[in-house]
Amino acid sequence: MAATKNRATAAAQALIAAGADVNAKDDLEDSAYLYAGAEGLDDILEMTLRNGADLRSTNRYGGTALIPASEHGYVATVRMLIEAGVDVNHINNPRWTALHEAIVYGDGSERYQRVVAALLDAGADPSIRDGSGRTALYNAQRSGQIAIVSILRGHA
Known part of the structure; x- marks a missing residue:
């Protein structure tokens, strides 16, 4: 460590x-x-x-390595973890998936667009609701991430 x-x-x-x-x-x-x-x-x-x-190991927030990698928009890291077989739909203690964190903590920029697309391509389920009952699409719309909204709708 x-x-x-x-x-x-x-x-x-x-x-x-x-x-x-x-x-x-x-x-x-x-x-x-x-x-x-x-x-x-x-x-x-x-x-x-x-x-x-x-790959199933979790941090103090109950998240896999994929969740904070997505939160930070680390495209290559996200792809590496997906390729290794980390569960793209794992839900952490705050009730968020990697997809939720990429949107909630992301800024909708190209790197976050690439993370969201990689997660969706790997089978991330955009219908999973967070602890507040919100979907990834709702959170993207709410924060004005137009390109992310388009990516999410394109994978529906």
Whole structure:
């Protein structure tokens, strides 16, 4: 975790090669795998995926690595996690999916459009309602994300 949080890729690589558990969690419930995914540290994320990352592992918010990666608009990271097999419809403790977070925390820019499209292409269900009963489409409309609205409607 220390190597990952310090973005020390070479140190993380050495520790993983020496047998460090990529799923071991710190007191914040982060693991090297979860943190690398959440922060878009794709070099370290790739190493964790090759070395036993638990794709069902969740952070302190009950979210998989895909949810914060989507929140931050990390397109390559989102694609890597989807390709690895992370559940695109996992619902975290606040009752949001990766799709919800990409819209609620995103700004509708091109990178968020690409994240939303990747999630939808991977089977994200836009009809899932958040804890307030809102769909992804409703949240996109409410925040004026016209391009995201179009993408969502195009996948209906």
